[in-house]
Amino acid sequence: MIYVFDTSSLRSLQHFYPRVFKTIWNGLDELVVQRSLVSTREVFLELERQVVSEAVLQWAKNNKSLFSTPTPHELQFVSEIFRIPHFQGLIGAQQRLKGMPVADPFVIACAKINAGTVVTEEGWQRPGKRLELKPNAAKIPNVCSHFSIPCIDLEEFMHLQGWTF
Numbered sequence: 001m002i003y004v005f006d007t008s009s010l011r012s013l014q015h016f017y018p019r020v021f022k023t024i025w026n027g028l029d030e031l032v033v034q035r036s037l038v039s040t041r042e043v044f045l046e047l048e049r050q051v052v053s054e055a056v057l058q059w060a061k062n063n064k065s066l067f068s069t070p071t072p073h074e075l076q077f078v079s080e081i082f083r084i085p086h087f088q089g090l091i092g093a094q095q096r097l098k099g100m101p102v103a104d105p106f107v108i109a110c111a112k113i114n115a116g117t118v119v120t121e122e123g124w125q126r127p128g129k130r131l132e133l134k135p136n137a138a139k140i141p142n143v144c145s146h147f148s149i150p151c152i153d154l155e156e157f158m159h160l161q162g163w164t165f
Contacts, residue, residue: 002116014053042103089138117150
């Protein structure tokens, strides 16, 4: 199984201190070596611009090989996503005006082309303990649902790995 991490899930890792949650960080490193955990260059660029812990940023820099440049097939799928007017909202006005990196469509395309599962914290709501999509949102889980791409959050990813603490 290939897991394609979005910026939001990598950023969420900053709450799991490497000295305390060694199982998580060792597990992530192992998945990177196995090429089961991947991401895109745009996620790395977003991480560099956002406020994240030094531990997460250093881990990303140490594992830069997992942040791939989009392939021609992935770029073609990105254009397919944007053919749907509602999904053009994946890129915000401020991001367009300021020329900021936008990872969402590339994360989705990477998962689609590589038969992977997207891991993101974006666009979910938790009524009770049930994870649901935010209806009508131009968010990663909704786009994934439209294109039948598996999409989970970080907690579900850790559960699927069998990690307990």
